[in-house]
Amino acid sequence: MDKIKVAIIGCGNIFTMHATPVSVMKELSLVGVCDIKRERAERAAEKFGSAAFTDYREMIEKVRPDAVHVCTPHNLHPVITEYALNHGVHVLSEKPMSINLEDAIANVKLAENKKLKYGVIFQCRYNDASVFVKRALDSGRLGRIISARSVLTWCKPDSYYSLSDWKGTWAKEGGGVIIDQAIHSIDLVNWFIGSSPAKVYASFANRGHKIMEVEDSAEGLITYENGVKYGFWAMNNYGCDEPIEIRLFCEKGKVELTYNDAYIRYSDGEECHVRQTEDTLVYEGGKDYWGFQHIKQIRNFYDSIINDSEPEISGAEALKIQKIICSIYESGRTGKTILM
Ligand SMILES: NC(=O)c1ccc[n+]([C@@H]2O[C@H](COP(=O)([O-])OP(=O)(O)OC[C@H]3O[C@@H](n4cnc5c(N)ncnc54)[C@H](O)[C@@H]3O)[C@@H](O)[C@H]2O)c1
Known part of the structure; x- marks a missing residue:
């Protein structure tokens, strides 16, 4: 071939x-x-x-x-x-x-x-911890998700923006901590919940940067058609890039996930944990808080070309998070709840 x-x-x-x-x-x-x-x-x-x-x-x-x-x-x-x-x-x-x-x-x-x-x-959907949690949810063992939260505290100082000719601008980056960084954690939670968002109510601001236009902080609540309430908070004024933290409160247990680890504590007392296996490829300039799973998604993309199937994260699938991100900005700008 x-x-x-x-x-x-x-x-x-x-x-x-x-x-x-x-x-x-x-x-x-x-x-x-x-x-x-x-x-x-x-x-x-x-x-x-x-x-x-x-x-x-x-x-x-x-x-x-x-x-x-x-x-x-x-x-x-x-x-x-x-x-x-x-x-x-x-x-x-x-x-x-x-x-x-x-x-x-x-x-x-x-x-x-x-x-x-x-x-x-x-x-990030291909991280071992993400796959482990998704499988546990899909098996039904955790029951329904009742509520979810995510926290992102990363370090993008003014120098990060001054070194770039596009980051920090509405015209080229299209936003800040939400569209560029928290997009991953919000996508993961949305994927875990697996229902359609019904409404988004969010706020954002530039609270700590001097030289850029876009937001460095944002928080909000996304309410889903199946009743799940998901609260998110993100800011990039932190002193280092901490792993994102996600918590899920489910009918039959609780989930705690960071990039590298996931813990599931079932209500009946059983506990399980998974840790990311180390990647064997060396990516010059790669950063651990990105996660190193591009290779798995790229593999799946080319399999979809070879087998003429849909890529797992196709444009249609990615539209789900795109709609949420755009609604967060619309809500933050207007101060209104956005019905989706
Ligand atoms: N998935 C992840 O975890 C992750 C992590 C980092 C960056 N990203 C994404 O990767 C993309 C690039 O980010 P980056 O940090 O590498 O930015 P960057 O500024 O380091 O690189 C972008 C490059 O595009 C080049 N460029 C600009 N206009 C071009 C054009 N018309 N034709 C060809 N090249 C052009 C620039 O010169 C620059 O070298 C963004 O979408 C960013 O969100 C994703």
Whole structure:
């Protein structure tokens, strides 16, 4: 079988989490890397034995990839996704799909019309702790979730924003701690609950940063159609990147989850625990609070191309968290409860 030709657009921080898995999967060939900053594209191309480009349109034209990974600033995700789909190329986009809902919906429809795969990275669903909790919930042993909470305290000081030409701006990042960081914890809880959100009431503010426009703190309550109440709190004024914390209060037990560990304490006294197995791949520049499970989601994405099945986290699946994120911002801006 011919190798699947892959190209990666954006050679910044997250690039290595995509390029390393692509380079070790024998059925894939990394045919191009692209960054508007030429030296980044050239360094990446040299390291991974690929061709360097500074314009993704030219790259798609010249190397004709079967799939592209979109690892650029948020505002460009839907633009590049649309371009690639219109040129017959499958897309695996970094989170978020878009900084608004309309473009995300449009690209899900476009991918369906073109019969192309569209996946969106939410690698934390592949952490051992997340899988363990999801399986326990699906087995019914915990009963129904009654309420949930998540806490995220990360460290993104002013220097994090001053070093970036897009982070911290409404126009390019589309928000702050919610769209960029807490999106993972909110996605996990929403996936665990497995019902549709009915309403969102949230607030956000910039409480500790001097140089950026977007929020560094947010809290809110999401009420689900099945009655679950989920409260979240996130801020990135903390002194270090602590693992996120999720708690679930269920009919027949309680769950406590961080990135690396999950504890389940059943009401009948049984307790179980799982710890993340260490990853054997080395990702230069990878950070442990991201989790190292990109490789599992990338594996699933290419399996979906090979087997012509839906990727586990398809555009349609990712729309669920996109709707929540957009509703959090709408509620925070208007001070109103948003009915979903
Ligand atoms: N899944 C995760 O846990 C995780 C972690 C970190 C970042 N991310 C996501 O990865 C994406 C990139 O974040 P980052 O931290 O790597 O940012 P970054 O700023 O380090 O990298 C983005 C790169 O895109 C390049 N770029 C900008 N416009 C371009 C264009 N038109 N064509 C080609 N390249 C272009 C920039 O020059 C830069 O090198 C974001 O969506 C971010 O949310 C995800």
